[in-house]
Amino acid sequence: MSERKTGIWFIGAWGGVATTSVVGLVALQKEIAPLTGLVSELPLFQNVPLAGWSEFVVGGHEVRQIGFLNAAQELVEKSNLFSADLLSAVAPVLEEFDANVKQGTLINVGSMIEKISCDDAKKQIGETPAVALKRIQSDIEQFRSNHQLDQVIVVNLASTEPAMDLSSVPETWSELDAILQSSDTSPIPASSLYAIAAFKAGCAFVNFTPSIASELPAVIELAETRKVAHCGRDGKTGETLLKSVLAPMFAARNLQVLSWVGHNIFGNMDGIVLNDPENKATKVHSKAHLLSDILGYDLQSLVSIEYIESLGDWKTAWDHIHFEGFLNTKMTLQLTWQGSDSILAAPLVLDLIRLSELQQRLGRSGIQEHLACFFKSPMGTTTPEFALQFELLKQWVEEVTQ
Ligand SMILES: NC(=O)c1ccc[n+]([C@@H]2O[C@H](COP(=O)([O-])OP(=O)(O)OC[C@H]3O[C@@H](n4cnc5c(N)ncnc54)[C@H](O)[C@@H]3O)[C@@H](O)[C@H]2O)c1
Known part of the structure; x- marks a missing residue:
């Protein structure tokens, strides 16, 4: 003891x-x-x-x-x-x-x-x-x-x-x-x-x-x-954790990520505060820079955070990842992450x-x-x-x- x-x-x-x-x-x-x-x-x-x-x-x-x-x-x-x-x-x-x-x-x-x-x-x-x-x-x-x-x-x-x-x-x-x-x-x-x-x-x-x-x-x-x-x-608890794991995979397989869109909805008090555009900007900035840092090039990315009261502490993040492979063929990975923030x-x-x-x-x-x-x-x-x-x-x- x-x-x-x-x-x-x-x-x-x-x-x-x-x-x-x-x-x-x-x-x-x-x-x-x-x-x-x-x-x-x-x-x-x-x-x-x-x-x-x-x-x-x-x-x-x-x-x-x-x-x-x-x-x-x-x-x-x-x-x-x-x-x-x-x-x-x-x-x-x-x-x-x-x-x-x-x-x-x-x-x-x-x-x-x-x-x-x-x-x-x-x-x-x-x-x-x-x-x-x-x-x-x-x-x-x-x-x-x-x-x-x-x-x-x-x-x-x-x-x-x-x-x-x-x-x-x-x-x-x-x-x-x-x-x-x-x-x-x-x-x-x-x-x-x-x-x-x-x-x-x-x-x-x-x-x-x-x-x-x-x-x-x-x-x-x-x-x-x-x-x-x-x-x-x-x-780094949810969507960004996934990005920092998945983006290196695309990089290591030489797959070109064309766009990465992430929509987040949740309803706790953090969500109320982040619903204010000024507070939200700090969070979105923190979430957004990671992809180009890992992939080494600029791509179209969008992070949205919306307050949906009925969800309480449960956050849903939908990610839509559009990428290009061999012979210019375009493909998509979509994922849904549902977790309690706290x-x-x-x-x-x-x-x-x-x-x-x-x-x-x-x-x-x-x-x-x-x-x-x-x-x-x-x-x-x-x-x-x-x-x-x-x-x-x-x-x-x-x-x-x-
Ligand atoms: N998964 C996650 O929940 C997660 C992940 C990463 C970062 N964060 C960050 O952690 C922080 C806490 O998240 P939360 O869900 O507990 O939010 P929350 O809104 O439930 O709690 C924040 C608390 O801080 C208090 N507060 C605000 N300003 C203060 C100040 N100046 N001095 C003292 N207290 C103050 C509020 O009254 C509130 O009780 C947020 O900034 C959030 O963005 C949370």
Whole structure:
């Protein structure tokens, strides 16, 4: 039994993915959940000294008032994600974790996220970036000291932010810091403020969303000087995972992909936020660049994301792939992917937490390129093919078990 204690700090704590991750974590702690879907439970990791499930405690930031238990109940009622029996077994721990959730910031999150947030969160509108940073950092540090944690891993699971013009953001930490300390308004979005606060508190950071977060030169520099590990961006759970597996097949067989059309429909809260054209643009960009990166040429591709309320957390993606083979003959592959967004994402979130915790514990800071296979737009690597990304993870396993 491990004596370490590790904190998980979710930004967007009461959202679908974070809540499912917490339900799953507590079920694993109680040994009432199977290990299916967890990459870190593959035989590959048998000799890797990853944290045990029992050592984790959860807290986080939110901008809505709902609570883990209510959020989980909603996932059961609307989307039938897990059984009511499982939920009642984990309920007391979910309620304990609720006490660790604090008010987040709405700085530069866009009007759609402001609209879904609660009155208490809206009261913070207008706070300066310096005040927000201090508050966020102190919430994380308080959580660490209250629970006597060895480490805290901060995971961004907040709603996707609209893209901001970041062209005038300075590239060095000292210049950005000076602006953040002296200005009334912030030149960077909330996701980046959360990453900065995490780094200042000495925490590893995982960005599971398409928002920019730690992927700014000045923030990358801060992570290096604070010697913390970070990774992102945008968890690769469904349609893009398939693209990163299938596109290399077309490339390896010298088949010319002419067009790739993907229509996505789903009805959870992420879908409501992504229904806003500005927030949707960030997600579509994250999904769209992969094909030309893998195939090496431009092709007509279309990604649509539509909110269909009745589907709840269940996403359907239809892909229509038109390609040309020998003697100019045109052919088609069509596929349908139906999956629960949160059930696909939650185990990967738990894997990323364990892998980041070990990286940090081993004193290996900076961007974690070896986690590329978990992300749609992986930081620190230009390798878009899933199989090659998974090789990076295998190499890391070899390094840390030598
Ligand atoms: N399969 C997947 O579900 C998947 C895959 C890849 C990426 N993602 C990304 O993960 C994120 C979470 O997805 P979800 O389905 O849980 O969404 P969700 O809408 O259910 O949850 C997001 C939560 O973030 C909270 N939030 C928004 N802005 C915040 C802020 N500034 N500070 C603190 N909390 C804030 C919201 O109140 C909400 O509870 C989204 O950005 C999504 O695009 C999800």
